[in-house]
Amino acid sequence: MSRFRESRHTYRTGTIGPPMSFLYPFFNFLQPGILWPDLASLRPMLVLSILALMMGLRGRSSYDRREAWRSKQFFWLVLFIIAQALSVHRSGVGEILAELGNWYVYLLFVVISVLLMRDEKALHRYVWGTLLGSLFVVGYGIYAVPAWGGYQGTGRAGAYGMYDNHNDYTFIIIQIVPYLYLFWRREKGFLRKMVLLLGLGACLIGVAMSMSRGGMIALVVEVVLIVILGMEGRRRWLLLPLIVILGVSAVGYQYARRAANQGNDYTAEEAEQGRLELWKAGVVMLAANPVLGVGSRHFPEYAWQYYDLSHDMKGKVSHNTYVEVAATSGLVGFVSFMLMGWRLIQDLRRARRSGPTGGILDATRLATLIGIYAMAMRALLDAKPYDWCFYSFCAISIACCRMLDRSAQSTDTSPAERGAKGTIRA
16 A cells, blocks of 8 residues: 555656656557547647647756757757748748648657656656557558558558558658667566567568568668667677678568569669659759758659659659758758758767666667668658658657766766756756
């Protein structure tokens, strides 16, 4: 009975806090309004975002949140969102506001996420919410293949909403694989370790069933990064050649399966030629509109006007996130997008030198770094500047690095000084 009273007291005083740090990312990736269309009119994520924002603002943080808002990656994120809205300036103020309405959700997501990740426990819950929500999508994509033929009945795995397409489906897998592995190494409960291990297996199966060639290449690169950065000791260098051999074989097998699946309708050579055409169109579009591009999300609409595209390529996105950003939001959007990623990497690498190693914080930092590296490669082969992964990485890295900085500062002060400082209010 005393334990029950203690747990209730701890919940009320905020040491454990409400489970919003888990629920918010879980439902964000679950996409309830798309999974259950009847709920769409109720705007479930908007309602949840408002509740999460209120709870985040009321809570206390183990670090000074002003440092989060002053971080350079957050600055470049804000500039990138502004660039997306301003890129449609030719259509008037109304169109600018409408485009801002499409992009502000990502900035809001980062702000709310940082507010919710107030301490190490909340960060731990947040990552678990991300993993379980994402794994539902991964499992849905696997189930879809035997149930109704997967993506548009092609036999390729694809889920729903943002991850409906078989190529887009691999983005969420590439995002979570490093967290699954590194958390599996550090979690102690049997059930949690089994969930993470089964999740890793589901991700491997999901990429294979998607038949996405770019997804498989990115997964192989990510596994190599996990071996190099996520493992310790000399044995990883002995394991690396085997991983490379298996990875090359997996990529070759994926190409063969995709060719057999599509037949002569769309060969790998045709896909490569089509992408080169789209990329060249993007370069011409940027040269003609260097500052703010042709307008956010307008690549399919205008590409054919700047380059002689093949008939099958008209109306398609650029299949390259960097080309897409540069062509549609110009140098302002491209530079801010690239510098946001660069600052994230710098912050995560710097935090490794200054913070403690071995715990959940370091596992989260390392998983985020590996995920960013792998996603940087995946983004070369598909156009998804609006994918949640970029903004999830941003939020997690900002909060995690501020906590690591706080831990490093605490180790440099005496116990008396740490007691005097207490908890920082947001």
